[in-house]
Amino acid sequence: DGGITQSPKYLFRKEGQNVTLSCEQNLNHDAMYWYRQDPGQGLRLIYYSQIVNDFQKGDIAEGYSVSREKKESFPLTVTSAQKNPTAFYLCASSIGEDSNEQFFGPGTRLTVL
């Protein structure tokens, strides 16, 4: 079955440590996205990538970094520069072009202690 996987489901880290969240898709989608979700704030776009080896900052990119070395993978690193990293992180993908319809992974809940 095609879909998006995110790992791990829950992640705990000490303050000051970098942490990388995994996102893999086998939908053959060109575009991939990372969102952050906090209670009552909906989804906020962190980074997105429309094609391999290219990515763009979203609305809240500060303190985050990404890479897109393969079409299937779009890992997100939460760096120590992110002031309030505890949140629920969602990865999504889409065909790209003129579609807009996104497919979401199950999410990773990051807690920084």
Added chain:
Amino acid sequence: AQSVTQPDIHITVSEGASLELRCNYSYGATPYLFWYVQSPGQGLQLLLKYFSGDTLVQGIKGFEAEFKRSQSSFNLRKPSVHWSDAAEYFCAVGASGGSYIPTFGRGTSLIVHP
């Protein structure tokens, strides 16, 4: 740029009652419109979408939505709510042409009483 508003943060209904969740959008041309549902601790699942054509759209789980251009609305409806429908619902609007990153509303939390 497009925008979307979900005016209700929380909606409480009794099981078996009808449901309508409101969504208003702002976009100069014909938008792409979506409703997603999110169960606690899960990702978002697409309920239905509108691109063009018939303004009444049928989705999964018995949901439907109606696109009303004159009111810039895309309200989600269900005739009889089940306890399993309790979740967070997000409306999203996308632009036709150019950037294909949709804009999401802040969500409406649906509470279902037995």
